[in-house]
Amino acid sequence: MGLRFKYNIVLLLACIIGIGAAAGLSYRFVQDSAVDEIEDSIRLLRANALAVRSYTLTNIDPLLSDDNDILFLPETVTSFAARSVFANVQEHFPEFSYKEAALDPTNPADLPTPLEKDLIDQFRADPSLEQLSTVVDREDGRFLTVAFPLTIYQEGCLRCHSTPEAAPPAMVDLYGPDHGFGWELGETVGAQIISAPMSIADKRALETGIILIVGLAGVFLLVFVLTNLMLGRIVLRPVRRMSEVAEKVSMGDFSVEEYKKPGRDEISSLSVSFNRMRRSLERAMSMIDV
Ligand code: HEC
Incomplete structure (x- = not known):
């Protein structure tokens, strides 16, 4: 999931x-x-x-x-x-x-x-x-x-x-x-x-209920679209890119290009730490090879 x-x-x-x-x-x-x-x-x-x-x-x-x-x-x-x-x-x-x-x-x-x-x-x-x-x-x-x-x-x-x-x-x-x-x-x-x-009371309550449902559904739809866009851009896409790089590096392929997520949020600092870890790993591996 x-x-x-x-x-x-x-x-x-x-x-x-x-x-x-x-x-x-x-x-x-x-x-x-x-x-x-x-x-x-x-x-x-x-x-x-x-x-x-x-x-x-x-x-x-x-x-x-x-x-x-x-x-x-x-x-x-x-x-x-x-x-x-x-x-x-x-x-x-x-x-x-x-x-x-x-x-x-x-x-x-x-x-x-x-x-x-x-x-x-x-x-x-x-x-x-x-x-x-x-x-x-x-x-x-x-x-x-x-x-x-x-x-x-x-x-x-x-x-x-x-x-x-x-x-x-x-x-x-x-x-x-x-x-x-x-x-x-x-x-x-x-x-x-x-x-x-x-009937006057029932009608008025029904009308207000419908207006409220439609209004709230609109707000939720907006929240849904905006947060999904943000989630994709800020978290999911960078994490997917990092996981592709990690996958290749874990198989010993150091030729893959480093990925640094722009910005200063947690995912950006994770990408920086990951790159640093990857370079250390690369150095360690080359020392073993010698
Ligand atoms: C002149 C006689 C008369 C007087 C005085 C009078 N009533 Fe009546 N009342 C009647 C009649 C005749 C009816 C039936 C009317 C109809 O056909 O609806 C009636 C009907 C009513 C009813 C409706 C229930 C029923 O009995 O059919 C109420 C309640 C009532 N009167 C209360 C009062 C009150 C309280 C007063 C004083 C403020 C009062 N009445 C003075 C003759 C009178």
């Missing part, structure tokens, strides 16, 4: 390990930071939903709540307003979704999935939790789902969610008396659940 071969094997191994580790690390890092960005946009959407809720409660509900006794208008309901506004947002961002899931919801569409129920249970068990994030694998791809607790803080909520008797009769007619009641002040009854596609 020649020196060049051994050197190139080591270089190739270092290149594969280096590129693999760098690509893996960058993939993780870029994906993590893209996930942070997705979480930020989810928090923005949540803030928007909360704003719609509070606007409905303070500006719309007082205007129409009297009519609710005759004909219940879901448009006056905070949750309905937040969901409807989000439906408009979804026209521009169809992969995003918003849900106000409750353990015992007024509207059956708000029933939690097993995963959502688990998140609500975690909020109920630990009131200090402000947010829970999880990545969900669905048929249509991977999604980042972030949940925020929905807690009853205002007395006004109980007007419709305490008992069917206290609620506007028209609302009970529309939604029935069995669900969405019995909620208490301070109780976490559900969660706002917002999902966004992870």
Whole structure:
């Protein structure tokens, strides 16, 4: 196995390990930071939903709540307003979704999935939790789902969610008396659940990984070409020449021309020492011959 071969094997191994580790690390890092960005946009959407809720409660509900006794208008309901506004947002961002899931919801569409129920249970068990994030694998791809607790803080909520008797009769007619009641002040009854596609994070991590791999491969190729050129010029070619001369001298052929590698490096001084040794040997041999 020649020196060049051994050197190139080591270089190739270092290149594969280096590129693999760098690509893996960058993939993780870029994906993590893209996930942070997705979480930020989810928090923005949540803030928007909360704003719609509070606007409905303070500006719309007082205007129409009297009519609710005759004909219940879901448009006056905070949750309905937040969901409807989000439906408009979804026209521009169809992969995003918003849900106000409750353990015992007024509207059956708000029933939690097993995963959502688990998140609500975690909020109920630990009131200090402000947010829970999880990545969900669905048929249509991977999604980042972030949940925020929905807690009853205002007395006004109980007007419709305490008992069917206290609620506007028209609302009970529309939604029935069995669900969405019995909620208490301070109780976490559900969660706002917002999902966004992870494809943005995955795509960005993949693109950065590819750029890094191509860049590092280019650098390694340059190192490969330059070091191989240097190895040939500085070490291999002179060593080969010296070994040819040594071979002939060892067979008693002193007619072969001396080789002195130009320069001041180790191989040059080896060639000088070798020539000196060869001359001493030649002299010794001629003394024996006499
Ligand atoms: C005027 C009556 C009314 C008031 C006041 C009201 N809600 Fe509701 N709430 C409803 C109705 C009706 C629904 C079902 C709306 C729909 O069709 O999506 C609902 C839905 C919800 C939901 C979604 C889960 C479910 O039950 O379907 C949550 C969470 C919720 N309300 C919380 C609150 C909170 C918190 C307040 C106080 C800030 C509040 N509600 C005030 C009537 C009311």
